[in-house]
Structures are given as C-alpha cells and as structure tokens.
Amino acid sequence: MLLTIDNVTKSWPGETAVPVLRGASLALAAGETLALTGESGSGKSTLLHLVAALDVFDSGEITIDGTALSGLDEAGRAALRRERVALVFQQFNLIPTLTVGQNLAFHARLAGRVDRDWIDRLTGRLGLGALIRRYPEQLSGGQQQRVAIGRALAMRPALLLADEPTGNLDEDSSDAVLDLMLELVAETGAALLLVTHSPRIAARLERRAHLAGGKIG
Amino acid sequence: MTGAAALALASHWRRHPLQLFTLLAGLALATALWSAVQAVNAEARAAYARAAEQLGAAGYDRLESRSGAFMDVAAYVALRRAGWQVTPVLEGRMRLGPDRVTVVGIDPLTHPSLPALDEAAGRVQPGELLGPRGLLLADAGTAARIRARPDLPPVVEVEQIPPDTIITDIGLAERLLGLPGRVSRLLILPDQPQGIPPLTEIAPALERIDAAARSDMARLTDSFQLNLTAFGLLSFAVGLFIVHGTTGLAFEQRRPVFRTLRALGLPARRLTVLALAEMVLFATLAGGAGLVLGYLVAAALLPGVAATLGGIYGVPAPGSLTLRPEWIAGGMGMSLAGALLAGAQALWRLRRLPILAAPGQHAWGLAAARTDLALGAGGLALIAAGGLAMVLLDGLIAGFALLAGLMLGAALLLPPILGLILRLPLPRRAGAPDDPLAEWFRADMRAQLPGLSLALMALLLALAANIGVGTMVASFRLTFTSWLDQRLVSExxxxxxxxxxxxxxxxxxxxxxxxxxxxxxxxxxxxxxxxxxxxxxxxxxxxxxxxxxxxxxxxxxxxxxxxxxxxxxxxxxxxxxxxxxxxxxxxxxxxxxxxxxxxxxxxxxxxxxxxxxxxxxxxxxxxxxxxxxxAPERVPELIGALRAAFDLPAGALIDQAALKARSLEIFERTFVITGALNILTLGVAGFAILTSLLTLWSMRLPQLAPLWALGITRRRLMRLEILRSVALAGLTAMLALPLGLVLARVLLSVINVEAFGWRLPMHLFPLDWLRLLLLALAAAAVAAAIPARRLTGVPPSDLLKVFANER
Incomplete structure (x- = not known):
C-alpha cells in the first residue's frame, strides 16, 4: 500500500480537548483515486493535513510508501512534503511574487526533480502557455487552480492530496479542472486522496470513503 | 449611524493593539524630538532676551560705526554738543581666570535705568561707580572670581546680571579692556530735542540700528540653532515615515470594513470625517505623550547646549527648562499637522473609495513599476529643486535647502533603486544547482519593498546623516588636531x-x-x-x-x-x-x-x-x-623654577599638552548635541524598521505558509526572514554611503563656511562606515528576529488556518 492510515486520533487542545478523529483508518494503493467526503467540521481537512505531515496526530500511525510519519521530526516532515507528497488547496496558495511559469516549476525545483519536457507538456495540457509570464493575481480562479495542479504534478509525486480543489470555482470550471486533474494523475501514476463535500465530484473518483463521528465508514 | 460606524472603525484597533501602539509611538517620537529642539532653542532665546534686558540694551535704538569698528569718543562728544541725547556703552571681553568675561562699561549718569543698578541702589551710591578706584557689578559666581584678583577694583554682587558679565563705569571699562577713548555703541535716549541736526551731518560714519534688530548674541548662535532645528526636522520626518506607514497599512487592512460601511449606507463624507476625527484623537494623545517625552529629552540635552553656547559662543547659557504655553501649543500643532500630513493619502483614498471595485485590481508587477516611476520622478525633481535653491538663494538657507532636496530626493529614489538592484541577474557558476528558494527570496524582497520602503527610507536618512555628520566632525577633528600641532609651537x-x-x-x-x-x-x-x-x-x-x-x-x-x-x-x-x-x-x-x-x-x-x-x-x-x-625635556624643570621664583599658581603655567587637551575639550563640546541627536535619529530609524516588520507580520503568515506546506521548515523560513531584513538594510546602507559623503561635502563646503566661516578638507574614514554598517545590519537583524522568532513558535494549527476552507 502506498498510504496506510491506521487508527489515527486527533483532538484540538483547550480547557477540554475536542476530539476530531477517533480512530480513523484507511488504505490507498499506488495509482488509486479516492474521494473522502463528510459534513463540514467532520475532520476531513484535518485528516488530509495529517497525511500531508502539516500537523501531527495524537495516536495511531500513518505510513506513506513505507515511511511512518510518527517517527519524523519537523525537518523529516518538511522533506516528505518537499519530495513525495504534493498538495492542492481550495485557496490555490500560489506564490504571488512569482510568475505562472516560476510557480509551475517551483515545487519540482525544491524537490530537485525538474523535468523540463514534462513541465512544458503540463503547461500545454493545462492551457497555461499564454499565461506563463503573468502573476497569479492576473488570473481567474480556474486558471489559478490549474497552475496549482500543475505545480503539484510537475514534481511527479507519489501521492497527490487535494482539499476541496474546486470549491472556489463555478460548476463548468469545476468540471473542467477536475477532468484535467484526473487525466494527469492517471498519466503520472500518482495516487489521489481528494477531500470534498460534493457527492457529484466524489462520484467521479474510483473509490469513496465517508468520515463521520471521527471515523471512516 | 455615526456611533455604530465609529464602533466598527475602532474595533480594528482593539484587534490590532500593536499597530495602534506603533502609530502613537511614531507620532509621539516625532513630536518629542521636534519639541525637544524647540524647547532648547526657546530657552536659549529667552536667555538672550533676559541678558539684553539686564544689560539695558533692549528697547533703545542705537548708533554704531558703519565700518563695524569701535567708534572714537570724539563722535560721542560731537553728537552731544549738537544736542543728541545719547549715552555711550563700551563692551569687550577680558580674561578672568581660565575664561573670558564680558565687560560692559556705561555712563551711570546718563544711561537709562538698569535692573542691576536699581537692585544695587540701596548698597551703592552712583558716585562710588565713578570714584577713583571704581566699582564692579557682577553676579555671585563672577564676583568670587573677581575677588581672587587683587589687582581688580572692589565688586558688588548683583543678581540681575547675566553670568560671566561685569557692569561698570565706562572709564574703568576702558582701562580694563585697554581701549582708551573707544565706544562700542551709543544708545539713543527717548525725548530727543526738536530740530537737532541729522546724523549724516554730525557723524556720517555712524549708522542708526533699530531697537527691534536682533541682538549680536542671537545672530552669533543662528547657525547653531539652525543646525538643531534641521536635526529636529529630520527626526520629525523620520517619525512621520513610521506614522505614514502605519496609517497606510491600517487603511489597507480596513478596506473591507470601509466598503461594508459604505454598502450599508454610510455616506463617503461621513466616513472620511470619522477617519479624520480618529486621526485628530490619535494626534492629541500622541502629541501629549510626545510633549512629556520631549520635555525629558530637552532637559537631558540642555546642559550640553548650555556648555556649547556658554563655552563656545560666550553668550549667556539657558537656565532651567520652563514649560511655555507657546511650546505646548507648537508641539500639539506639529503632532496634528504631522498626523494629517502622514494620513492625507489614506484619507484621500478613502474619500474616493468605490463601493464595488475589487481589491488588488492592478497587477502586482505593473503597480510596482508605476509606483517606482512616480517615486523616481519625484526624487529627481526634489534633488533638482535643492540644486536650484543653491543657485537662486544665498547663505545658510540655500545650504539647508540643498541638503533637504538631496536627502528627501534620495529617500524617494531608494525603492526604485533597490527594485532595480533586486532585478539584476545573479551571477551563477556553470553547473551550479538551481536554487528556487533564492529566486523566491529575491522576488519576495521586491514584493516586500512597498511595505518596508518607508522604514528603509528612514534608515537611509538616518545612516546618511550619521555618515555625513560623522565625516564632517571627524574631518574637522583631524584637521583641527594637526592644525593645533602646528599652531601650538611653544612648549x-x-x-x-x-x-x-x-x-x-x-x-x-x-x-x-x-x-x-x-x-x-x-x-x-x-x-x-x-x-x-x-x-x-x-x-x-x-x-x-x-x-x-x-x-x-x-x-x-x-x-x-x-x-x-x-x-x-x-x-x-x-x-x-x-x-x-x-x-x-x-x-x-x-x-x-x-x-x-x-x-x-x-x-x-x-x-x-x-x-x-x-x-x-x-x-x-x-x-x-x-x-x-x-627643549621639551626642560619643561618640568622650568615650571618648578618659575613657581619658585614668582610664586605662580598652578593655572598660570600650562604646558603644550595641557593646552591642546583644553582646546580639544572645547572642540568636543561643540559637537556634543550633534552626536546626541545623531544617535536619537538612528534609534528612531531602527524603531521604524521594527514597527514596520511587526505591523507587516499579520500579512506575512499567509505568504510564508505555502512555502512551509511545500516543505521548507519554519526555522529555515525564520532565517530567510532575518536575512531578507539584513539584506535590505545592507543594500540601504550601501546606498546611504554615497549620500552621506555628498552630505558631508555640502556640510564642509557650504554649511560650515556659512555657519562658522571656515572651509575644511574632507577626509574619509572607512572604519567608521564599517562600524555603522555593522550597527545597521545588527539593528535590522534584531528588528526582524523579534517577529520572525514567532514563526518557530507558531503552532501548525495557526499555519493551517491559512489553508482552511472556512477561514
């Protein structure tokens, strides 16, 4: 298995800790696509952040390609994000001071895996060829999300994590972006874990899992 | 409606207390430094006015020699014979102990009422002043020194005489000063008889000076006070940079609130008035705090000023600091004017703010280029205006106009120049690994420039002033010491x-x-x-x-x-x-x-x-x-022999080294205030960087979080944050060096010549620049480290809020 989530718990600290995940478990094979659904506040994004090593869990274990996340320090977690996992957020989170072309290549360059041909192909497939010298704030929401997807896939990750990637887009743009993402994921052979609250989008992926009461059903 | 809107506006400051502190502190600091200088100047002017009144020079027109030399007593006699009601005054300086004192000789029978004579009236008969031995009037300190000189006439202590001043009969003054038959000026008494011949007929070599003309003392110290005022203005400008930066940031952060209020029906005029009222309130609060701070700074500076004015110019030193209503009003006025000046742009933008326009319409790159172009044009225009002032105007005003044009113009040119430098391609070794972080770092520095530019401008001004004034003082010291070595040849x-x-x-x-x-x-x-x-x-x-x-x-x-x-x-x-x-x-x-x-x-x-x-x-x-x-080796032996033969006191024999030390001490005193204000200005600039970084911090987290998500550790990001601040400060310091040297050249070749009357060669002191550069880098590193250290302590949950969908 590429990704294994085994009985993971997470609580938000406070005077009385608020449990969010109460023993969530999941497995994902290389090249698989899975949609994780759930109500607002159910802990979908929290689980995604734990898998991305952006946050640490209280108990249980997450393993990515044989690496147990509980054994990693901050530098190790940063290296994992840099080299093996890629993220696509609802808010795009592009770097506003870099051009589209620089944003597209940025993660691959951080990982030390720049494949110019692949990036050029990606740019063409994502329809960003004419926008390469623009800055993110000069693009529409759909265009920005295409840049974010391109940035994530340019480094050929083993695992792509997407958190409501079409949440900020209208229905037409949303469908177009999702089509592209699924095509490119299939082309790279990456596994995809996509968080969404939309049954319509979830239905487009190979597998679906539902998070409720802190557990995956 | 107004109350609710005011509440909404005020809520911003409750959520951003640090920003509020920055705004108030910047304004208070600007007011404090300006007010301190004004307080010191007011005390000096009051001291001159008091002295002029005590010496009876106030309120009377006077006659002086057109050539500026002493007049002969014959001119006085001729005028009296022609019916002119005038009274002679002889003024000069004589040595009393280690220092000089001013001797004012008057004719007690014809001179108008003098506070000192009125005070001494019970103890001294007018005849005693005119007696064969004569009588001296002086304050307690001078009287004690006079008593130590048995060759001088008896002295009567009178409170209403300025320190280091003796009043006596003009005949005795002639003897003490070695100026027989000489007169400094003639006071024209009121009630002149009708039909007296005009001055041009009797004494054409004399000219009439109006009583309202400023005193010699005021003219003598003009340059010193103008220097202080220029420094006060520089500090005020540096403080205003902080205020302008903060109000601009607060405007940007409150833009959605402004739009919402407008959308809810608040008229644009009412919104602008509310923002104006808020600014007036802040100016009042900060002005009050600034006045208190200014009073403390002035009290700390006053002894140094007193030493300079008394020791160097020989004018009465200002006494203790008093609270003057005009000073309080002036300080509050400057605070208000400064706040309005610094906030004018924000108010203007608020007045024109459309309700529906989306924020960030302009592309980042294009907007930055347009701003750079405007700043560059403004900077060049200011420098040209300074140069033009030098051609069209004369004297110190022209010199200071040139300096102001140069300094402010260079400050405006700073952001475009830094932007250009950051766009220059980096030299890269063939085969060296591609570093995307370095690319981001440079792009990010360019992006941060608008937010930091005001603080960097303040730093540029402070560093250039330090380099310029430091080079001037050090060049002066070097020239002065080598000149002393030449001049003090006697052993x-x-x-x-x-x-x-x-x-x-x-x-x-x-x-x-x-x-x-x-x-x-x-x-x-x-x-x-x-x-x-x-x-x-x-x-x-x-x-x-x-x-x-x-x-x-x-x-x-x-x-x-x-x-x-x-x-x-x-x-x-x-x-x-x-x-x-x-x-x-x-x-x-x-x-x-x-x-x-x-x-x-x-x-x-x-x-x-x-x-x-x-x-x-x-x-x-x-x-x-x-x-x-x-021969130098014989000096100790000669001192001993002279003492033994003539019973000379210790102060009567001074060897060359002691005299040089005394001369250097006087020299150092001249620049004690300059040095203090230099350090204060640099401190304000350091504070400007810190406050800019602190206020920008809330906007910084969303910019750094994506990098963290892409695998850059928080510790590395913190180091990059500090490096960014140090690099910008370093580049600013590099640009401050040529500006400082130009400033030094203007100070040495224009200001010094006008103010003191001497032109000095310019020397360069690279070690001093290195020290200042390190100081600037250290200040920038500390200022950046304070907010950046938070990055390592920020819990991941806070960083994750940046990516939260429901934020």
Whole structure:
C-alpha cells in the first residue's frame, strides 16, 4: 500500500480537548483515486493535513510508501512534503511574487526533480502557455487552480492530496479542472486522496470513503 | 449611524493593539524630538532676551560705526554738543581666570535705568561707580572670581546680571579692556530735542540700528540653532515615515470594513470625517505623550547646549527648562499637522473609495513599476529643486535647502533603486544547482519593498546623516588636531598676575630659554564684528609654523614692518576681505590684508599685526601672557623654577599638552548635541524598521505558509526572514554611503563656511562606515528576529488556518 492510515486520533487542545478523529483508518494503493467526503467540521481537512505531515496526530500511525510519519521530526516532515507528497488547496496558495511559469516549476525545483519536457507538456495540457509570464493575481480562479495542479504534478509525486480543489470555482470550471486533474494523475501514476463535500465530484473518483463521528465508514 | 460606524472603525484597533501602539509611538517620537529642539532653542532665546534686558540694551535704538569698528569718543562728544541725547556703552571681553568675561562699561549718569543698578541702589551710591578706584557689578559666581584678583577694583554682587558679565563705569571699562577713548555703541535716549541736526551731518560714519534688530548674541548662535532645528526636522520626518506607514497599512487592512460601511449606507463624507476625527484623537494623545517625552529629552540635552553656547559662543547659557504655553501649543500643532500630513493619502483614498471595485485590481508587477516611476520622478525633481535653491538663494538657507532636496530626493529614489538592484541577474557558476528558494527570496524582497520602503527610507536618512555628520566632525577633528600641532609651537605658556610681574618674568626667562613670545591681544570691532587683534614680535617661529591659506609675497616681512595685517579665514569670509583688501581696525588704523590663515574652532574673528603696530593703537594691552620655546625635556624643570621664583599658581603655567587637551575639550563640546541627536535619529530609524516588520507580520503568515506546506521548515523560513531584513538594510546602507559623503561635502563646503566661516578638507574614514554598517545590519537583524522568532513558535494549527476552507 502506498498510504496506510491506521487508527489515527486527533483532538484540538483547550480547557477540554475536542476530539476530531477517533480512530480513523484507511488504505490507498499506488495509482488509486479516492474521494473522502463528510459534513463540514467532520475532520476531513484535518485528516488530509495529517497525511500531508502539516500537523501531527495524537495516536495511531500513518505510513506513506513505507515511511511512518510518527517517527519524523519537523525537518523529516518538511522533506516528505518537499519530495513525495504534493498538495492542492481550495485557496490555490500560489506564490504571488512569482510568475505562472516560476510557480509551475517551483515545487519540482525544491524537490530537485525538474523535468523540463514534462513541465512544458503540463503547461500545454493545462492551457497555461499564454499565461506563463503573468502573476497569479492576473488570473481567474480556474486558471489559478490549474497552475496549482500543475505545480503539484510537475514534481511527479507519489501521492497527490487535494482539499476541496474546486470549491472556489463555478460548476463548468469545476468540471473542467477536475477532468484535467484526473487525466494527469492517471498519466503520472500518482495516487489521489481528494477531500470534498460534493457527492457529484466524489462520484467521479474510483473509490469513496465517508468520515463521520471521527471515523471512516 | 455615526456611533455604530465609529464602533466598527475602532474595533480594528482593539484587534490590532500593536499597530495602534506603533502609530502613537511614531507620532509621539516625532513630536518629542521636534519639541525637544524647540524647547532648547526657546530657552536659549529667552536667555538672550533676559541678558539684553539686564544689560539695558533692549528697547533703545542705537548708533554704531558703519565700518563695524569701535567708534572714537570724539563722535560721542560731537553728537552731544549738537544736542543728541545719547549715552555711550563700551563692551569687550577680558580674561578672568581660565575664561573670558564680558565687560560692559556705561555712563551711570546718563544711561537709562538698569535692573542691576536699581537692585544695587540701596548698597551703592552712583558716585562710588565713578570714584577713583571704581566699582564692579557682577553676579555671585563672577564676583568670587573677581575677588581672587587683587589687582581688580572692589565688586558688588548683583543678581540681575547675566553670568560671566561685569557692569561698570565706562572709564574703568576702558582701562580694563585697554581701549582708551573707544565706544562700542551709543544708545539713543527717548525725548530727543526738536530740530537737532541729522546724523549724516554730525557723524556720517555712524549708522542708526533699530531697537527691534536682533541682538549680536542671537545672530552669533543662528547657525547653531539652525543646525538643531534641521536635526529636529529630520527626526520629525523620520517619525512621520513610521506614522505614514502605519496609517497606510491600517487603511489597507480596513478596506473591507470601509466598503461594508459604505454598502450599508454610510455616506463617503461621513466616513472620511470619522477617519479624520480618529486621526485628530490619535494626534492629541500622541502629541501629549510626545510633549512629556520631549520635555525629558530637552532637559537631558540642555546642559550640553548650555556648555556649547556658554563655552563656545560666550553668550549667556539657558537656565532651567520652563514649560511655555507657546511650546505646548507648537508641539500639539506639529503632532496634528504631522498626523494629517502622514494620513492625507489614506484619507484621500478613502474619500474616493468605490463601493464595488475589487481589491488588488492592478497587477502586482505593473503597480510596482508605476509606483517606482512616480517615486523616481519625484526624487529627481526634489534633488533638482535643492540644486536650484543653491543657485537662486544665498547663505545658510540655500545650504539647508540643498541638503533637504538631496536627502528627501534620495529617500524617494531608494525603492526604485533597490527594485532595480533586486532585478539584476545573479551571477551563477556553470553547473551550479538551481536554487528556487533564492529566486523566491529575491522576488519576495521586491514584493516586500512597498511595505518596508518607508522604514528603509528612514534608515537611509538616518545612516546618511550619521555618515555625513560623522565625516564632517571627524574631518574637522583631524584637521583641527594637526592644525593645533602646528599652531601650538611653544612648549610652555605662562600667565602673570599683572603687567609688572609679566615684565619681570620675561626678563628672567630670556637668558634661560630659546625664545619668549609675548601673547598680547585686544578685542576690537572690525567689519561689523568682534575681532581679537594680536600683536606678534618678529620671530621665525611664526613664519615657520603658522599655516597661511593665502598670502601676498613677503607677507611676514611686511607684517613685521607694520605695513599690514594677517587675518583669520572666518574674518575674511564674513567681511569679504582677502589678500590685498584694506581693513579698518579702528579710527585712523586701516591696514592692507597681507594674508589669510586658518583658525579652526574659533567663532570670533582674529587678526595679527606687528607688536609695535598694536601698541601704537592700543597702548594698554595687557602684557601678562607668554609662549616659551624651550627643549621639551626642560619643561618640568622650568615650571618648578618659575613657581619658585614668582610664586605662580598652578593655572598660570600650562604646558603644550595641557593646552591642546583644553582646546580639544572645547572642540568636543561643540559637537556634543550633534552626536546626541545623531544617535536619537538612528534609534528612531531602527524603531521604524521594527514597527514596520511587526505591523507587516499579520500579512506575512499567509505568504510564508505555502512555502512551509511545500516543505521548507519554519526555522529555515525564520532565517530567510532575518536575512531578507539584513539584506535590505545592507543594500540601504550601501546606498546611504554615497549620500552621506555628498552630505558631508555640502556640510564642509557650504554649511560650515556659512555657519562658522571656515572651509575644511574632507577626509574619509572607512572604519567608521564599517562600524555603522555593522550597527545597521545588527539593528535590522534584531528588528526582524523579534517577529520572525514567532514563526518557530507558531503552532501548525495557526499555519493551517491559512489553508482552511472556512477561514
């Protein structure tokens, strides 16, 4: 298995800790696509952040390609994000001071895996060829999300994590972006874990899992 | 509606207390430094006014010699005979102990009422002042020094006399000053008789000066006070940079609130008035705090100012600090004006804010380019205006206008220049790994420039002022010390109790030493200013050691023959008389200028004539001081022998090293205030960087979080944050260096010449620049480290909020 989530718990600290995940478990094979659904506040994004090593869990274990996340320090977690996992957020989170072309290549360059041909192909497939010298704030929401997807896939990750990637887009743009993402994921052979609250989008992926009461059903 | 809107606006400050503190602190600091300088200047002016009143010079028109020299008593007699009701005053300075005091001689029978005479009326009869021995009036401190000199007449203590001043009968003053038959000015009494002949008929060499004309003291210290005011303005401008930056940031952050309020029906005019009222409230609060701070700074600066004014210019030193209503009103006015000036742009944008326009319409790159272009054009225009002022105006005002244009123009040019530097391609070794972080780092620095530019401008101004003033002072010190080495050639200086003892000492010394050089001088008025005229004997020591800036052929030989005069550079510049011109030293005493010599550190003009020439025109010049040339190793032995033979007190024998130390001490005192204000300005600039980074911090987290998500550790991001601040400060410091050197050149070649009357060579001090650069880098690193350290402590949950979908 590429990704294994085994009985993971997470609580938000406070005077009385608020449990969010109460023993969530999941497995994902290389090249698989899975949609994780759930109500607002159910802990979908929290689980995604734990898998991305952006946050640490209280108990249980997450393993990515044989690496147990509980054994990693901050530098190790940063290296994992840099080299093996890629993220696509609802808010795009592009770097506003870099051009589209620089944003597209940025993660691959951080990982030390720049494949110019692949990036050029990606740019063409994502329809960003004419926008390469623009800055993110000069693009529409759909265009920005295409840049974010391109940035994530340019480094050929083993695992792509997407958190409501079409949440900020209208229905037409949303469908177009999702089509592209699924095509490119299939082309790279990456596994995809996509968080969404939309049954319509979830239905487009190979597998679906539902998070409720802190557990995956 | 208004109350609700005000509440919404105020809620921003509750959520951003640090920003509120920055705004108030910036405004308070600006007000404080400006008010402190104004308080010091007001005290100095009050001291001059008090002294003028105590000396009876206030309120009366006066007659003075057109040539600026002393007038002959014959002119006074002629005017009295013609019916003019005038009273003579003779004023000069004499040595009393280690320092000089001002002697004011009056005619007690005709002089208008004097506070000092009124106070002494119960204890002194007018006749006593006119008696054969005479009587001196002085304050307690001066009186004590007079009593230590048995050769002087008795003294009566009077409170209402400025320190270091003696009032006495004009006849006695003539004797004390060695100026028989001389008069400084004639006071024109009220109630002049009808039909008196005009002045041009009786005494055409005299001119009438209006009572309202400013006193000599005020004119003498003009340059000093203008310097202080310029520094105060610079500090004020640096403080306003902080305020402008903060109000601009608050505007950007509140833009959604403004739009919502407008959308909910609040008229644009009401919104602008509310924002204006908020600014006035802040200006009032910060102005009050600034005044308290300014009072404390002024109280700390005042002793230094008093030392400078008293020690260097010889004018009455300001006393204790008093709270003046006009000072409080001025400080509050400046705070209000400063807040409105700094916030004007935000208010203007608020007034024109459309309700529906989306924020961030302009592309980042394009907007930055347009701003750079506007700043560049504004900067060049200001520099050109400064240059034009130098061509069109005269004097100190022109010099300061040039400085203001240069400094502000360079500050405006800073962001576009930094932007250009950051766009330059980095040299990259072939085969070196591609570094995306370096690319991001440079792009991010360019993006942060608008937010930091005001703080960097403040840093540029403070560093350039430090380099400029530091270079000026250090160049001055170097020139001054080497000049002192040349000028103070005698190994020992002796001061006798009186002329008789002086003659005995000279006789005793002649067979025992290489040379005895009498130091005899009289204070006169020449070219409208006080001038010390020294008489020198014909001795090779002068021509070998006295550095002349300009000289006629055979100047020393002609001087020895009594054919001319050598004058100091400041006298030459102020009077416009250079080699070949003629200078009137008194009635019937006009000499050709044979040369000009440097006389650094002395605000009073100086001239040298042959000893015979001096004694012919000022017979009673004291003959009590001598410079002695002797082998240095014999100095201790000679001091012991002189003490044993003449019972001389310790202060009467000063060796060369001690005299140099005393001269350097006076020199250092001149720049004590400059140094203090320099450090304060740099401190404010450091504070500006810190506050900018702190206020920008809330906007910074969303910019850094994506990098963290892409695998850059928080510790590395923190290091990059500090490096960014240090790199920008370093680049600013590099640009401040040429600006500082230009500033130093203007100070040395324009301001010093106008203010003090001497032009100095410029020396460069790279080690001082390195020290300042390191200081700037350290300040930037500390300022960046304070907010950046939070990055390592930020819990991941806070960073994750940046990516949260429901944020």
């Amino acid at each position: 020992l200086y002796v001061t006798a109790r009186d002329d008789a003892q002086g003659a005995q000492i000279a006789r005793w010394l002649r067979p025992r030493v290489d040379a005895v050089l009498p130091i005899r001088a009289v204070e006169l008025r020449a070219a409208g200013q006080p001038v010390f005229v020294h008489g020198i004997i014909d001795h090779p020591v002068y021509r070998d050691n006295w550095p002349l800036l300009d000289a006629a052929p055979g100047a020393w030989e002609r001087l020895a023959r009594g054919e001319g005069v050598l004058i100091s550079e400041q006298l030459a510049r102020r009077s416009g008389k250079w080699t070949g011109a003629r200078l009137a030293l008194g009635p019937g005493w006009e000499r050709i200028v044979l040369g000009v010599y440097a006389d650094y550190g002395n605000p009073t003009g100086q001239a040298m004539v042959s000893m015979e020439d001096l004694l012919e025109h000022a017979r009673n010049v004291p003959n009590r001081r001598f410079g002695i040339r002797v």
